[in-house]
Amino acid sequence: MAHNHYDVAIIGGGVIGGSIAFQLAKRNVRTVVLEKERIASQASSAAAGMLGAQSEFASDSPLISLALKSRAMFGQVAEELKQLTGIDIGYVQKGMLKVAVTEGEQKSLQEHYEFWRKMGQPVQWLSASELASLEPNVNPTLKGVMYIAEDGQVSAPHLSLAFAKASMAYGAQWHEFTEVIDIKEQGGLYELRTNQGVIAADAVVVAGGAWSALFLEKTGLSLSIYPVKGECLLVKTEKPLIQATLFAKNGCYLVPKRGGRILIGATSTPHTFDQKVTVQGVTHLLEKAQELVPSIGGAELEKSWAGIRPQTKDGLPYIGKHPHYQNVWLASGHYRNGILLSPLTGVLIADLVEGKGSGELDITPFAVTRHHDAISTV
Structure with a gap:
């Protein structure tokens, strides 16, 4: 050079x-x-x-104004990048379902819902019948479901x-x-x-x-930047199981991708740069995913990987x-x-x-x- x-x-x-x-x-x-x-x-x-401007924040944070503003930029960004490079970034706006699996999570999710309702941002609490109509393959025994219409996703x-x-x-x-x-x-x-x-x-x-x-x-x-390892899986189904992203209060998420694929994430192991995918991590993710969508158990496991995310102490x-x-x-x-x-x-x-x-x-x-x-x- x-x-x-x-x-x-x-x-x-x-x-x-x-x-x-x-x-x-x-x-x-x-x-x-x-x-x-x-x-x-x-x-x-x-x-x-995931573009989780609302799903990631359940209380006041300095990041909220940035998150909402940045989320709103993606429509134009997707178009501009496609014109310049020919690359489709996979921008999808089918909303996100933040869900509670347990009674304890339901209380937390209700507070999450109230926070955004008072903020005047679009958010909806779904009944069991509304959930069944929107996502028939999602576990009907979930304790609570909040629909966030404007939290979309892209292909990272x-x-x-x-x-x-x-x-x-x-x-x-x-x-x-x-x-x-x-x-x-x-x-x-x-x-x-x-x-x-x-x-x-x-x-x-x-x-x-x-x-x-x-x-x-x-x-x-x-600086207090430290690594957090996150393991993820990609599974493939014959027919699409979900339309919207599912994001559980326990941290597990299912993100529908192209071709009947679903990305399942993520474990969280702080203070390591090790990127090995573990049996324990895969097992944990598959168990949590089946709690949300029981029929995902029959999906083909296509690949697994780990990424290192940069976290700070606050x-x-x-x-x-x-x-x-x-x-x-x-x-x-x-x-x-x-x-x-x-x-x-x-x-x-x-x-x-x-x-x-x-x-x-x-x-x-x-x-x-x-x-x-x-x-x-x-």
Whole structure:
């Protein structure tokens, strides 16, 4: 790799890095993306693709305004990416069913429903007969069902690849198998030493998912980003069993995909980068899936995999400026909402890099400096 100079270098080629690259390149910003493996090779391709702006939040959170705004962007994003790349991101709006299996979960789900009803967002509590009419294959003994019409889904791998290809169409450069080993600042210019050579950039964006914290330690910054392993399965049925996504209060979800396939997720094992799929994980997911849709037991098990999601100690991502470097920005720690928040995160970071600020959105809760352990030793 030659010693090249760019306006912005993005570390991490997942859905967040890709969205940021797309927004910057579209604005004629000379952009390079440095990915240590392949495009979207980690959590971005492992994700179920749920756009759970309402299903993920049952109480007030700083993320809600971002989640709702980002969810609303997907119709336009899907169309724009299709025109630029020919890639169909699999955007489907058939709603989501948040369900309770036990009496205890029913109380929690009722509170979840009331929260969104008071917020004025579309949400419906379904009776047993309404559920049977809408989804006849779902277990009729469920204790509660909330229908969220506007929580849709996409194909996470297709979205991630489409962002990357669209950014390339606007001139962004991508370097796969390029790991950033060190960063140095000299006179306002950043030199990134990689296993493939040196890249120079006026600004740097760190969007490396669960691996971001490891790199940021090189800048004297200690963040609470840690890995959470999630195992998933894909099964295939002769006829589609469900139309809407099912998301149980116990964390299990069933996401209908093309060709009669259903994605079943996900286990949750914190503080590990191990991506082996376990017998215990598969068994757990299949048991929970059959509680929701009993006939799924006859489905063909097509494949299994594990992804590493980036979580933080307060559950909020880091979106904003590095406290000690003038033009280094962070966009990491989105956990289960990376796909959902990717369009808006791309716009936010591009605006911040260009000095436009965050507009009407308050991103203070996502500041890098919100935790005491972010104090640098530099």
